[in-house]
Amino acid sequence: MTRIKTDLYLGDCLEVLADFGDDSFDLIMTSPPYADRRSKTYGGISPDEYVNWFMPRAEEFLRVLKPSGTFILNIKEQAVDGERHTYVIELILAMKRQGWLWTEEFVWHKKNCYPGKWPNRFRDAWERCLQFNKTRKFNMYQEAVMVPMGDWAEKRLKNLSKTDQNRDTSKVGSGFGKNVSNWVDRKMAYPTNVLHLATETGNRKHSAVFPKSLPEWFIRLFTEENDRVLDPFAGSGTTCQVAQKLLRNSVGIEILPEYYQLARENIKPTQYQLFEEDQNAIHYTTGDH
């Protein structure tokens, strides 16, 4: 029996994380308060101060992340005075100086983005999901997020073209023959670094929620069951909710009491996972928090 823990903390992650040991988390997945957005609620970090505000916290993230772990930062700069502000790209450079590896930049395409019309720009339909790592040897479970192949596959794989055979038989025997058999049955393909996820509408209490599918995708990709996930800007607790559902331990930190309270309501009490022979017999029983 494995216990899945989901812990919520009220406070500034800079202070709360001081009590956590080095190399504690397999994944940090967060969407921090955007500069100047939610200024009423979060005290309004101005775009120009954003990097200075973020960096000491990034240092703590670097400390508590395992060497094999990953940090996913969902963020997008807004337009300020007719321009895209540069605080996000400056943040990337600053974090590299701090010791992070900037491994990848995923694009989250928001299929149903916010409506609106402006004379000088179109609706903003994408956000960055920046991937940072401590080392080049990080855990990645690609099979966990495979996607169905396109319709083209069925016809295509019936009759493999000569090129395919030529290109691959040029290898010394071992390669294609084996792979053909892999391919013919294959219905799934590896995804790309562009994610197509709709935003979830209707959450009025927390203005900057991401859809559950966003943390779900990254949690599946970068962690296994019983791993430990951190969301240092937990908001209404979406990341922790998803982590719990996927049987990952998680820690959520939120500075605003309203959101902290909301997160507590959204998170079910501690779960217990029972391993039994019958897969359908995985039960969830609630326990003390």
Add this chain to the structure above:
Amino acid sequence: MTRIKTDLYLGDCLEVLADFGDDSFDLIMTSPPYADRRSKTYGGISPDEYVNWFMPRAEEFLRVLKPSGTFILNIKEQAVDGERHTYVIELILAMKRQGWLWTEEFVWHKKNCYPGKWPNRFRDAWERCLQFNKTRKFNMYQEAVMVPMGDWAEKRLKNLSKTDQNRDTSKVGSGFGKNVSNWVDRKMAYPTNVLHLATETGNRKHSAVFPKSLPEWFIRLFTEENDRVLDPFAGSGTTCQVAQKLLRNSVGIEILPEYYQLARENIKPTQYQLFEEDQNAIHYTTGDH
């Protein structure tokens, strides 16, 4: 009768542009050689030197662009030693210091990206289209790129682009708008800053073309007929081809003789556009180049 000029130059844009006056172009649309890519054909600028290589050219672009004009830069940094290189975001910062406004960043989602599998990353399926301007009052013709809503429209659009390819160019000048106006009673929507286009895979002579639809979209969005477009890294001349089709004047500059020659072959001689009442009476007659 309006004459559409399409001029191609062989040489380094840094030198060729010296002969052009200030404020000459309404749109600069280009995809420069990426760092260290195609090093056999182009010089192979190393990622670390890329900004220094680019900046003097950017200065010329700034000079020859009209105050109401736009500069679209299609670029993507590669992975170097397990990380995304930072030369593109450093370029953005350098260009801002040079006097550019970084107005927007469009995402070009490449639906058919290069295949492959690696233990630490997925396939790269997007590129940046960075929008820079000289002033906050730039021309933008949003209606020219409106898209029909719904799935039925997608098929319609596909068919349209097919007939486009078949020399049905009479539709094209103002045609897109006209066709679209047929659907105006149906719902039209403004697009977003995410473009979904497939790369063209059939081109054997030039390995790095962008699909025609990419410059087409930006030319429609940021210029009107008879405006003047520049592609300082013209390659096989895709931008100029499209500009000509859309009845915009254009200048293409290419440093490699092979591509310059290829561009010349791809560009039809100077066109003359006749304005007459009957839409079908728009004729093209060839003249000296």
Add this chain to the structure above:
DNA sequence: AGCTCTTATGAATCATTGA
């Protein structure tokens, strides 16, 4: 004309081998 089927290949990235 309009459909299906065939075929080539694309701004990729990492691991391994060779100089």
Add this chain to the structure above:
DNA sequence: GTCAATGATTCATAAGAGC
């Protein structure tokens, strides 16, 4: 050791051929 060249991996599109 460092650096350059070669090999291995793999998905989606459109042009072209055939009916």
